[in-house]
Amino acid sequence: xxxxxxxxxxxxxxxxxxxxxxGAGDPDKLMGMLKLQDLHLAKTILGGIGFAxxxxxxxxxxxxxxxxxxxxKGIYWGVIFGxxxxxxxxxxxxxxxxxxMVGMGAGRIDAYVYxxxxxxxxxIFAMIxxxxxxxxxxxxxxxxxxxxxxxxxxxxxxxxxWSPFIAIIIGFCFLFIxxxxxxxxx
Amino acid sequence: MYLNxxxxxxxxGFVFVLAFIVMKPIGVSTEYVVIDGIVEYKKHPDFIxxxxxxxxxxxxxxxxxxxxxxxxxxxxxxxKYYGMVFVVSILLGGLLGRLTSKEASKATxxxxxxxxxxxGNKMLLRYALAFVGGVLMLIGARxxxxxxxxxxxxxxxxxxxxxxxxxxxxxxxxxxxxxLIYKVKEN
Numbered sequence: 001x002x003x004x005x006x007x008x009x010x011x012x013x014x015x016x017x018x019x020x021x022x023g024a025g026d027p028d029k030l031m032g033m034l035k036l037q038d039l040h041l042a043k044t045i046l047g048g049i050g051f052a053x054x055x056x057x058x059x060x061x062x063x064x065x066x067x068x069x070x071x072x073k074g075i076y077w078g079v080i081f082g083x084x085x086x087x088x089x090x091x092x093x094x095x096x097x098x099x100x101m102v103g104m105g106a107g108r109i110d111a112y113v114y115x116x117x118x119x120x121x122x123x124i125f126a127m128i129x130x131x132x133x134x135x136x137x138x139x140x141x142x143x144x145x146x147x148x149x150x151x152x153x154x155x156x157x158x159x160x161x162w163s164p165f166i167a168i169i170i171g172f173c174f175l176f177i178x179x180x181x182x183x184x185x186x
Numbered sequence: 187m188y189l190n191x192x193x194x195x196x197x198x199g200f201v202f203v204l205a206f207i208v209m210k211p212i213g214v215s216t217e218y219v220v221i222d223g224i225v226e227y228k229k230h231p232d233f234i235x236x237x238x239x240x241x242x243x244x245x246x247x248x249x250x251x252x253x254x255x256x257x258x259x260x261x262x263x264x265x266k267y268y269g270m271v272f273v274v275s276i277l278l279g280g281l282l283g284r285l286t287s288k289e290a291s292k293a294t295x296x297x298x299x300x301x302x303x304x305x306g307n308k309m310l311l312r313y314a315l316a317f318v319g320g321v322l323m324l325i326g327a328r329x330x331x332x333x334x335x336x337x338x339x340x341x342x343x344x345x346x347x348x349x350x351x352x353x354x355x356x357x358x359x360x361x362x363x364x365x366l367i368y369k370v371k372e373n
Binding site: 004005007009010011013014015017019026027029032035036043044046048050051052053055064065070081082084085091093098100101102103104105109111114116119120124125126129130132133145146147154166170175186 | 188189191192194195196197198199200201202203204205206207208209210211212214215218219221222223225226248249250251266267268269270271272273274275276277278279280281282283284287296297298299300312313315316317318319320321322323324325326327328329330331332333334335336337338339340341342343344345346347348349351352355356357358359360361363364365367368
């Protein structure tokens with residue numbers, strides 16, 4: 001087997017395992033977060049983003065991160081409208097594209113049904129994409145600024161050599177919010 | 187029981203950084219399109235063509251599969267690539283998670299509590315809602331260019347502005363909608 005296939009198996013399995021262990025494969029935990037009644041998962045996600053940002057940009061400062069792996073997605077109206085549709089679907093189903101697969105692995109039938117729905121969703125999107133590209137949905141926003149902090153392949157708000165420190169501070173802010181967030185808001 | 191938030195955060199953050207350094211930022215929703223393509227290709231193989239003028243060697247009559255030099259078309263023809271193997275392996279991770287948890291009943295309880303609290307134990311309604319949610323979420327994810335993994339986690343950890351915007355809008359919509367739909371019936 002090729003090396004990248006072995007890496008994919010190890011990393012994909014670890015990712016699914018981690019999502020299960022934090023409760024993200026459980027629609028009740030996801031819905032508890034959205035309904036603001038059980039914010040355990042929200043604390044974990046905020047903390048996860050915090051740790052990931054801190055480790056990643058510390059690695060950048062130390063020259064340990066392959067900079068060409070940075071991959072910044074564009075900003076266009078479709079991000080906002082897509083997020084609205086995504087949010088509606090999340091509130092209805094209690095799954096995400098990744099956590100649904102964790103649910104499938106754990107033996108949930110509703111996760112399989114969600115997955116089939118997802119396949120229909122991407123099918124519909126692939127059919128209408130050609131017509132959407134000429135609409136305002138693909139108009140770029142924020143004059144192409146892709147990131148807050150300088151990375152490899154996108155325009156950044158802060159581009160000085162010390163800018164990775166800003167990312168690390170942002171990471172600590174996420175950790176702090178995760179720490180301060182109560183377990184219940186309702 | 188699930189991990190406490192500090193341990194869970196460390197594990198989640200570690201996995202996202204590890205995948206980033208080894209290969210690339212984690213994302214999931216792209217592979218749904220490729221799976222569609224693989225199924226479709228078995229029925230009507232004529233929407234993908236070999237084309238030496240494209241960098242991947244493939245083109246498609248479908249505009250979405252054709253973008254980025256026919257990258258998705260190539261994946262459909264050669265589905266054993268990093269992203270697809272990664273996504274399929276998530277199922278294995280979910281299974282391992284379940285097998286190593288004492289209280290496995292929680293994530294595998296077939297009707298979620300929030301559903302039965304509102305609608306009772308209506309299994310078919312749960313499936314219908316899961317299905318509709320799946321349709322909407324994958325349309326939304328493809329329009330936005332990513333999902334919870336690609337935009338929210340991988341995007342924000344790179345300080346990507348699109349990740350922050352995606353996350354804010356998703357929660358601004360999903361929080362009130364879920365509270366509205368899954369009102370607990372009082373009786």
